Every structure is written in structure tokens, then in C-alpha cells.
Amino acid sequence: DGGITQSPKYLFRKEGQNVTLSCEQNLNHDAMYWYRQDPGQGLRLIYYSQIVNDFQKGDIAEGYSVSREKKESFPLTVTSAQKNPTAFYLCASSIGTGGPSHNEQFFGPGTRLTVL
Amino acid sequence: AQSVTQLDSQVPVFEEAPVELRCNYSSSVSVYLFWYVQYPNQGLQLLLKYLSGSTLVKGINGFEAEFNKSQTSFHLRKPSVHISDTAEYFCAVRRTGTASKLTFGTGTRLQVTL
Numbered sequence: 179d180g181g182i183t184q185s186p187k188y189l190f191r192k193e194g195q196n197v198t199l200s201c202e203q204n205l206n207h208d209a210m211y212w213y214r215q216d217p218g219q220g221l222r223l224i225y226y227s228q229i230v231n232d233f234q235k236g237d238i239a240e241g242y243s244v245s246r247e248k249k250e251s252f253p254l255t256v257t258s259a260q261k262n263p264t265a266f267y268l269c270a271s272s273i274g275t276g277g278p279s280h281n282e283q284f285f286g287p288g289t290r291l292t293v294l
Numbered sequence: 295a296q297s298v299t300q301l302d303s304q305v306p307v308f309e310e311a312p313v314e315l316r317c318n319y320s321s322s323v324s325v326y327l328f329w330y331v332q333y334p335n336q337g338l339q340l341l342l343k344y345l346s347g348s349t350l351v352k353g354i355n356g357f358e359a360e361f362n363k364s365q366t367s368f369h370l371r372k373p374s375v376h377i378s379d380t381a382e383y384f385c386a387v388r389r390t391g392t393a394s395k396l397t398f399g400t401g402t403r404l405q406v407t408l
Contacts, residue, residue, distance in 0.1 A: 182337075218303065220384060220398040221338075236395070268337055281326075281388060283396060285337035 181205070182286035184269050189291045191256075191263075199254045199289045201269035208274035210252035211283065214238060215266040224267075227252055228274070256291065264293045296321035296387050300399035307406055309377055315370040315402045317359075317385030327368040328386040328396070329359055338384065344368060355379070380406045 223236030241260025342353025
């Protein structure tokens with residue numbers, strides 16, 4: 179059964195700690211994305227990766243880091259430099275950068291991060 | 295750069311009534327348009343998309359949307375809603391061409407009641 183998994187579903191961390199959110203896909207997609215969702219603000223792009231070993235900053239990359247060592251995995255680290263990390267984090271993937279349909283994004287179930 | 299405006303943050307409606315969720319976009323180039331639905335504490339699911347061709351697009355769950363280039367709009371409609379349609383709906387736009395990012399609106403909360 180193909181799809182995107184994110185773990186954990188709920189995550190709590192103490193202020194000043196780094197935390198890593200997992201995102202795995204078995205859709206054989208080249209491109210992967212991380213979004214942050216806050217109430218009333220929609221989704222904002224943090225980082226995206228179009229191919230293994232390559233990634234680009236999105237609109238709100240400060241305080242976050244990513245890696246793309248494997249095609250199926252795109253973990254997001256929320257560092258202590260992120261001033262307001264409490265949010266709902268969504269991972270997505272798409273086939274790649276070919277024709278218009280290749281960029282349709284499929285979303286994971288999300289991870290809710292709360293900083294105590 | 296492109297932007298998306300969803301003017302209605304919340305839309306209350308009675309079951310079996312029709313509904314329209316409004317979406318306007320701004321872009322200096324051609325775009326693709328999308329509507330996504332999000333149920334509580336879940337990810338987003340694609341409802342429908344406009345890439346080219348007919349301006350009336352039909353999606354899942356009985357939803358449809360019409361692309362209006364002159365008014366730069368892509369409003370979502372359903373002739374008769376159900377309780378199960380209660381969710382957050384997001385409009386998104388992407389510039390045509392390769393490797394272009396999705397830009398989302400702030401969302402509209404559809405609340406269906408009996």
C-alpha cells in the first residue's frame with residue numbers, strides 16, 4: 179500500500195532542544211517537501227528536495243535543517259534556533275519536475291510538535 | 295510571485311444546502327490551480343485541479359470548481375453538502391513550468407450542521 183508516513187504523530191520537546199521529524203515515502207517520488215501549518219496562516223514551505231542529495235530553502239527555512247540521503251526519506255530537524263516551533267508539520271512528495279501532473283503533491287498525515 | 299486569497303475564513307452551512315468557497319489568485323504568469331481538503335489532525339487530500347482545457351473541473355466527493363481567467367478566480371462549489379464535508383479547504387496555485395512551488399491560501403473552514 180503506497181503512501182507517505184510521518185512519525186511520530188505527536189511530539190513534545192523542551193525549549194532549547196533539537197528534534198527530528200521523520201518522513202518516509204514508498205511512492206518512488208523524486209521530489210519531497212516540508213510545510214509548516216499554523217492556525218489561520220495556511221501552509222508555508224520550509225524546505226524542498228527535487229532529487230537525492232539536493233535540497234533548497236523554502237519561504238521559512240530559518241531554524242530548520244533537512245537531509246536527503248535516500249530517495250524515500252526526507253527528515254526535518256527543528257533546531258533550538260527556531261523561535262516558535264510549536265506547529266503542525268506536513269510532509270509531501272511528488273513524482274518530480276516533469277509535466278504538470280508530475281508536480282501533484284501527496285501529503286502525509288502530519289506531526290504535531292509542541293514545545294513545552 | 296503568485297499569491298492566493300481565500301476571503302472567507304469560515305463558512306457555516308446547513309446539510310443539503312449548496313455551498314461556494316471562494317478563491318482568488320494573483321500571478322503575472324500562467325498558473326495551475328488546486329483545491330485540497332484537510333480533515334482534523336490529518337494531511338491534505340487533493341479534491342481537484344485545473345491544469346488546462348475545460349474551465350469547469352470536477353473532483354471527488356461531488357465538488358467542482360470553475361477557472362475564470364478574467365476574474366482570476368477558482369471558486370469551489372457543491373450543490374448539496376453533507377455533515378461529512380465539514381473540514382478545512384485550501385486553494386493553491388503553482389506557476390506553470392517545471393520545479394515550481396505551490397502557494398497556499400489561508401484556508402476556509404466549512405462547518406456543516408443539521
